[in-house]
Amino acid sequence: MTPVGLRQDPALIERCINTVRALAMDAVQQADSGHPGTPMALAPLGYVLWLHHLRHNPANPAWPDRDRFVLSCGHASMLLYSLLHLTGYDLTLDDLRQFRQWGSRTPGHPEVGVTPGVETTTGPLGQGVGNAVGMAIAEAQLAALFNRPGHTIVDHYTYFVASDGDLMEGISHEACSLAGHLRLGKLIGFYDDNHITIDGATELTLSDDAAQRFAAYGWDVQRVADANDLAALDAAITAAQRERSRPSLVIVRSHIGWGSPHKQDTAEAHGAPLGAAEVRATKENLGWPSAEPFFVPADALAQWRTAGPRGAAIEAAWRERFAAYRAAHPTLAADWERRMAGELPGQWDAALPQFQSGQALATRAASGKVLNAIASRLPELIGGSADLTGSNNTEIAGAASFQAGQREGRNFHFGVREHAMGAVLNGLALHGGFVPYGGTFLVFSDYLRPALRVAALSHLRPILVFTHDSIGLGEDGPTHQPIEHLAALRAIPGMTVIRPSDATEVVEAWRAAIAHRGGPVALILTRQKVAVIDRAAYAPATGLHRGGYVLADAPGGAPTIIVMGTGSEVALILGAYERLRGEGVAVRAVSLPSLELFAQQPQDYRDAVLPPAATRRIAVEAGSPQPWYRWVGDRGAIVGLDRFGASAPYQRIYAELGLTVDAIVARARALLSG
């Protein structure tokens, strides 16, 4: 694309760029909070990229083949908000005036879904880099699957901007190493090399040679020595676009708070308002025509708004291409539209396996079978494991591995990079066209927790396959045995945790996960074998969809005691149920695979499962008791774990730590006699 603007009136261009600086200063000053320095430094990059390279249509932020722009350093949100407003997105000057105020569309850090044109929620550093890698993967796979000779309907770049902080975070290593391995040639990053962090000069803590580091990952690296050099920025972007075999990093030497007479190149410009006097001085220094806050020169706005017709033309041309594509390849076009709309195909769950009692298999093994059954009818289901493919049972049989030369591959080898995996899944979900999943051991959910949180906050629905879910993994020992993880995951707002008790519940768990919307779903699965519950004798597994259900009841539905649990411990509560029933106790057994789904049920359903009058309750779960107090109540008891596990064959650990039918029965007797 020709950088038309770069041949235009230099004074006008400078006014355009300074508009971003002024808006950023003013908004932060008005909010008395925020980060003005980076928007001021990167305003020229914003100008060159957004007005001359970014293929986007401000009138339609949902145009599916738009370039993606990720501001990984989300604290520089006023850069993004300014660009969105100026190029004509549905974001007004009044919205900017409401920066960081209750109910505004300009929150402190960008949030997807809140602000038109914001592609992802950033702020927790490094997440955006991982998201961008996921988006670039999405583009590469969709292009491979859907483009046809003469019909290119998927063809966009993914740009990201990263700060020192983003690149210090470990996730940047994982994500950029993966991107280099995968040769994501349409991924283009900008490193805002400003030599300043919150604590002061980066030399306090950072001596990396970033260019050498990224070269080690297999990236193409360029340098722009002056962030105000528009021609150099333009040339670097153009070269990065042409480099299709490797991701590109453009290291831009910038000056935080550029234009501020007293705060440029200082940490003071990073995370606080400049102050009214310094804002004034900066505007004078920049030759800014007005002291009025939020002033936008008419000619600058007009120049910025050329993005509108340009974007409309780009999208219109694409729509023409898509119409030709639909005519030539109607089935492909329909499938593409369905996938991008996030709609499931009919009959997607028609081939789910059935499991019969008498069998015993690990729920992770059942999960692998269900996953494969779904995958055969749901091409958008893609994913993999953080180097535990065989253990997590996450492989789609017969499908290729996603690699540089195999863009259609549905099996992802994320490597031992759990955190990047989490952020990449989010990027795939954000891009659209995919139902992404990723696996690791439950204990390592900690490694990707920040990405899970962003998924929940962003209402994304990656599916996490967390296997080896308890002391039941046995010999690997306490470093690998989760204890606190169920509690920790359940505490995340919007997260849905499902821990099926047997293979039949695994079928329903996957069905629920695929149908779920608005937040991540974690499937929690055993390493060890568990018997398939006899669904003729006990209630059907479809009860899982309500989070909890009565598996086996007391005579007349009037229990004097309730035993409840999740996952592999349901076998124990059924054992206790049968024992107590044999002793004439009116006992009810409840499977509670998802406390979140159960909590969302109407009160009358919950009361039907856990009658308020039945106050003698025992919850059994091989993990922290914290989530269970709510459900057992004052007269109940919890058979859980408030210690770390141990290294031994798992049966021994269960016995030593008191997770046995005997122990449950003893607790029941104590409650009944209490």
Place this chain on the structure above:
Amino acid sequence: MTPVGLRQDPALIERCINTVRALAMDAVQQADSGHPGTPMALAPLGYVLWLHHLRHNPANPAWPDRDRFVLSCGHASMLLYSLLHLTGYDLTLDDLRQFRQWGSRTPGHPEVGVTPGVETTTGPLGQGVGNAVGMAIAEAQLAALFNRPGHTIVDHYTYFVASDGDLMEGISHEACSLAGHLRLGKLIGFYDDNHITIDGATELTLSDDAAQRFAAYGWDVQRVADANDLAALDAAITAAQRERSRPSLVIVRSHIGWGSPHKQDTAEAHGAPLGAAEVRATKENLGWPSAEPFFVPADALAQWRTAGPRGAAIEAAWRERFAAYRAAHPTLAADWERRMAGELPGQWDAALPQFQSGQALATRAASGKVLNAIASRLPELIGGSADLTGSNNTEIAGAASFQAGQREGRNFHFGVREHAMGAVLNGLALHGGFVPYGGTFLVFSDYLRPALRVAALSHLRPILVFTHDSIGLGEDGPTHQPIEHLAALRAIPGMTVIRPSDATEVVEAWRAAIAHRGGPVALILTRQKVAVIDRAAYAPATGLHRGGYVLADAPGGAPTIIVMGTGSEVALILGAYERLRGEGVAVRAVSLPSLELFAQQPQDYRDAVLPPAATRRIAVEAGSPQPWYRWVGDRGAIVGLDRFGASAPYQRIYAELGLTVDAIVARARALLSG
């Protein structure tokens, strides 16, 4: 050090090395679980390093100036256990036979405190690399503080072994970038470059040029082309030792499962027993003299056991040096011994500040004052922040920054590297001589959670300063506002979370943290100002040490309702208390800054604070309600948050989300009328 053994009988040396291979195969086979391949590959490195370089005394694993050896790839535990047994640590062949069995000293992954000679708990990949960086920092600082001309009492290397997995993990980037910046010249790492991961060949997922990557961090990098080339290993180690201005990485090209005719260089050798037939075939292939499991040739054992006299002589020489040091510098020597013993100096808490009602200050600000007061009397208190020094109030005023040229510096600039910070704190604690602390925003506790877990499992006591602890941080918005983090931290076994309500509780919180042993302590602190509670009118803050205490009581100590809470929400419960008391309600206000400390109190104390008869209870905390069900009971209520926060001035967020005195009073009235 002269590699004596390398000039000895090559056949004997080979037997020594094959002993490690045989023991690893046999132990994994017997346990029917484990990872034989890496011990088999790295046995030669073990031989050269442990017998000819590592300055250690198998008879005294606690000798303080020993070299540290960290097996970051903890799954290769049989390498370490074999080396410990063979060189004469208190670990018998019977212990090896008990590999991965209940109660054994040879758990699946190495655990510090369980096995003599194990320096740190590893298995969660990357943690050991970070620990090693912390140990090397500890050595550098102690050497700077305590060595004197002619008296070198601190002078050791820190070695670590890292796998592909360790180096794919993001924490390796953070830790190694920091180590390079800090020029930790006595840190020496070995990269087991075996081209195999669990999923298969590393080329599936990894294309990094590791040498270039570490050069970018400022490390010295060497290559050993053949893991069986003892002379090359020896030369590389010697060169790495001589390189004192940069950390060293030795990239060792190895062959997983070396010697196995059918499984060498395959993923099958990684994480599963070779199988009885393959063990037999491998022993034959290696020319092993016996098919008997756990066979150790007498001459090989004798050779290995030369480590005993060698180590004893090394320690004895050091003890002589230390005696001379003590004579010359008795005060320094006493202080060093005190610090290494983990004992606090007398009067360490004599200068703590006092805060008066009428003031209002953020608990993070109070924390900064208390930290400084303690630091002036506790030189082992060192730490810093992950690039939020000013926000976390973690700086020790007047102290230098720890840098390459400032080894005495007590202020650490960890950079935006939360995960490495966590692992480095663990390494400092493991080394001994320090009370380490580290700060970041509470929301970013997620980024270092795996390190916190290892600290808890290892009974280490880093102190975490987590500020900006709720929606009270305001404008930065939901990406930065913790919701689930208190619940998630509290769920970790052995973790102590303290959320003081005001500056006076902050004093006690720090006092508790410094005195605490056996697990990490997290101090949870506000960004916003909170009024100092009038301790003349309400109970003294020393109640914090019992986790919870009655702040203000109903007449006669007979409450009909209890309001309880933590942190900044205690101001709300006191407001509600006063309002209800004014209305004639018999109300009690309880401060519960640490649910863990409270749960550890005897039942009678807990009942005195929360009388079982007082079933109307309201808990108030700006976070997930999950931890509170236990304490409010069936008739209680929780005023918490089960949604994400919002970007706005904090007072508005509190009001909009219902965390107000009015809302608490309304809930109280509802409970009282219920």
